[in-house]
Amino acid sequence: MTTTFLLKNMKLFSALGFRWNRSVVPAVVPTHSVERVAFRFHRMLPEFVWDASVLDGVTIGGRKISDQEQVLNLATSSKHLLALVKAGKFSLDKATFTELHGLVARNEALEWGHFRGEGLEASYTPDVGLGEHGRYTPLATVAGAPELNRVFDSGLQVLQSEVQQPFEKAAAFFLFGALQKFFFDGNKRTSRFMMNGILMSAGIDAISVPAAKTQEFNERMVRFYLERDATEMMAFLIDCHPDAEKIHELDAACRTAFVQYIVAEQEHRDPCYRMSIKAHRRGKQYGFDHPGLQIKWVDYRAGWLSGRASSQSA
Numbered sequence: 001m002t003t004t005f006l007l008k009n010m011k012l013f014s015a016l017g018f019r020w021n022r023s024v025v026p027a028v029v030p031t032h033s034v035e036r037v038a039f040r041f042h043r044m045l046p047e048f049v050w051d052a053s054v055l056d057g058v059t060i061g062g063r064k065i066s067d068q069e070q071v072l073n074l075a076t077s078s079k080h081l082l083a084l085v086k087a088g089k090f091s092l093d094k095a096t097f098t099e100l101h102g103l104v105a106r107n108e109a110l111e112w113g114h115f116r117g118e119g120l121e122a123s124y125t126p127d128v129g130l131g132e133h134g135r136y137t138p139l140a141t142v143a144g145a146p147e148l149n150r151v152f153d154s155g156l157q158v159l160q161s162e163v164q165q166p167f168e169k170a171a172a173f174f175l176f177g178a179l180q181k182f183f184f185d186g187n188k189r190t191s192r193f194m195m196n197g198i199l200m201s202a203g204i205d206a207i208s209v210p211a212a213k214t215q216e217f218n219e220r221m222v223r224f225y226l227e228r229d230a231t232e233m234m235a236f237l238i239d240c241h242p243d244a245e246k247i248h249e250l251d252a253a254c255r256t257a258f259v260q261y262i263v264a265e266q267e268h269r270d271p272c273y274r275m276s277i278k279a280h281r282r283g284k285q286y287g288f289d290h291p292g293l294q295i296k297w298v299d300y301r302a303g304w305l306s307g308r309a310s311s312q313s314a
């Protein structure tokens with residue numbers, strides 16, 4: 001990632017605790033009505049619950065957890081999330097996050113329905129097994145959870161202000177919750193429900209990580225914990241989306257349009273108005289005139305211009 005790119009996103013990355021190459025996130029994702037995506041989620045509910053139970057039946061370190069309780073909790077949580085989305089009541093906030101956790105981790109976690117430190121236990125800090133790489137330990141559990149609440153509030157604020165694309169916001173929140181471990185257990189499960197709540201509320205189909213990709217998911221999550229770079233996990237989540245093929249198709253068209261936009265900008269030496277009619281229309285079509293989306297293409301633009309300069313000098 002270029003220095004310019006990192007500087008522009010420093011506030012976002014610092015608040016969340018990790019970084020990613022925002023240019024790999026697709027600018028265009030197929031959207032539908034909320035009713036349509038809710039219907040699909042309802043129809044695929046058994047598959048979603050099965051995938052999630054297999055995915056979390058063995059933690060990254062390989063420790064078995066209770067299967068029956070988890071499946072029942074996943075089914076209850078899925079139905080509750082669906083009801084929230086259909087009623088237009090899903091919100092990206094602490095109240096929804098803790099409410100879902102109260103269902104996801106009921107009778108499984110040490111405590112459920114509130115952040116670590118906000119209940120009776122105020123000293124135990126959970127960690128994550130990373131196999132041969134040791135263990136990852138998050139922020140310490142402290143009575144009242146002041147630091148966890150500060151981190152959550154700060155992360156939520158930058159996600160709302162700096163990330164406009166719902167797919168990117170949803171994936172980033174999942175990884176934010178998984179990394180910061182606001183709860184004693186059930187962090188990845190609850191954060192995936194939040195991710196899907198964000199997606200479905202925006203008319204985007206929910207993501208289920210297939211049971212067949214459990215090992216790949218775990219290996220990528222280990223690297224995420226070690227390197228604090230979410231680029232690989234973002235790409236993985238895109239590939240798990242039911243519209244993955246269409247997303248890649250649209251993204252290719254989007255990048256082509258962006259190249260044409262840059263060509264026109266360089267030729268006319270005016271980034272706002274003096275571009276060809278065709279490039280201008282295509283740029284508008286894919287949203288490149290929006291400042292919040294333009295920043296994601298900084299690396300792509302820099303790379304393309306470097307290639308162009310090289311070919312000219314040759």
